[in-house]
Amino acid sequence: MAAPNPIREVLSSGRFCYIVELVASQLTREAKLLDVATRLAQVPGVVAGGITSYAGGAMGHDPIRVGTAAKARGLTPNVHITCVNKDRLTIRRELEDLAALGIENVFAITGDYPKSADHATAPVPFDLDSVQLVEFINELRAAGRRFHVSVAVSPFKYTEPDCAYQYLKLEKKIAAGADYAITQLGYDARKFRELKRYMDERGLRTPMFGNVYVLPAKAAERMSKGEPPGCWVAPELVERIQAETKKSTDKGLAARLERAAKMVAIVRGLGYAGAYLGGDHQADRIRWIIKRSEELAPRWEELAEEISYAPKGAYYMYEAPPHPPKKRSFWVKVADIVEPANTPRVLRAVLTPMLRWIDKRPALAQALERAELAFKEPVFGCKACGNCVLGLTEYVCPMTCPKNLRNGPCGGTLNGQCEVIPDRPCVWVKVYERAQAANRVDDLKLYIPPRNRSLQGTSSYINYYLNRDSRPGNAEPLITISPASVAQPQSDLPLVQK
DSSP, X not given: OOOOOHHHHHHHHTOOEXXXXXXXXXXXXXXXXXXXXXXXXXXXXXXEEEEOSSGGGOOOSOHHHHHHHHHHTXXXXXXXXXXXXXXXXXXXXXXXXXXXXXXXXXXEEOOOOOOXXXXXXXXXXXXXXXXXXXXXXXXHHHTTOOOEEEEEEOOOOOSHHHHHHHHHHHHHHHHHTOOEEXXXXXXXXXXXXXXXXXXXXXTOOOOEEEEEEOOOHHHHHHHTTTOSTTOOOOHHHHHHXXXXXXXXXXXXXXXXXXXXXXHHHHHHHXXXXXXXXXXXXXXXXXXXXXXXXXXXXXXXXXXXXHSBOOOTTXXXXXXXXXXXOOOOOHHHHHHHHHOGGGOOHHHHHHHHHHHHHHHTSHHHHHHHHHHHHHHHHHHHXXXXXXXXXXXXXXXXXXXXXXXXXXXXXXXXXXXXXOSSSTTSBOHHHHHHHHHHHTTOGGXXXXXXXXXXXXXXXXXXXXXXXXXXXXXXXXOOOGGGOOGGGGOOOSOSSOOOOO
């Protein structure tokens, strides 16, 4: 009989609960993390500890080892599984290790882009994205493994494409098998409310944890500049925290804890399932935040008006007028016509044997691939992956994303700009705008499986018509994936220093 899972049980009961994040960075001694785990296990209401992996893009302690030790000390671990510097075979081994150790709570995230030292010897920076990772875990569950899966979502996006795509991607994760969601970090009650309304209007009953971070001055200054990726703090809040730090003898500690308690009261009042506490894991302070939040609970609506820090001109889904869609370009209209998925059955019957004949002649097949690339590279940014899904990503090649994501943007975008290359727009902004122009935004919810890397540099037309590529409706189950499918480990973009 399986051991009880406190997270699963408390979410089933509907009781408000807490997960406290333990950052397993190289700067923190592992012994200290385990002492913290022992103390947190004794705090009423704390059902688990989040064990991070690649926080900020840097390698830290092995989260599986730390999670195992935390479990032995009485704290249920929620182990972060990222896609950073791992192929799907490596991820499979990690998940099997967790299952063998009796750890079933995992936080499935794409992860921050790796820093240069980590990336230098990595087999591939990102083989899977977070949606594909959830699908992978769900397939393992169907095969008998016990996992309870949490995923991330960031409502703290202040342009329409960034915000809408975060919610669309959350729907993908839920469809793939996510059990509950945890928000990214932000200090805007209107955005917490917006996400809850989005879920309620779509009948999505997936429990959500609101991220509550005990924010000191130095961290606030970094986050105001978008570091680490996905975290943002308004300049007004930075100034307030700096003032609190200077004028108080405790360097602003009491004010930080009070703010955290207010945020817990807000997310509880909005109907969130729990609070994900970060920035401070001292057991006595966590106890204080929990107790104080309960005292503040009746005032949550008043507090929500107080804690709403956002940039000027911020986009709110239910408050801002919709932006007029951009016009579709000539080449996008042409691409819709020649997209292989739209090929009439009669023409498909002619093309398939023709391409099979070409495929048996390597020189012709290579010539076709070069001709295909000569057109698709300048027009669509094609990277010759051999698993073309341009028709599903509004004719923007997903391989132009530094993380090679295929199911939408990561949480690291900032005002439409790329996490990895900040002076470049996120490629998914164009995908969203084109989908909006074609009235196909809902189509972006379609799950796109990982590519077959062994097809790199081959003709996507041959692969499509001969059913070799990986695409919706024609994907090999991840739990039976072959080593050949994770070939071609080299990165498609130059190493980015961060």
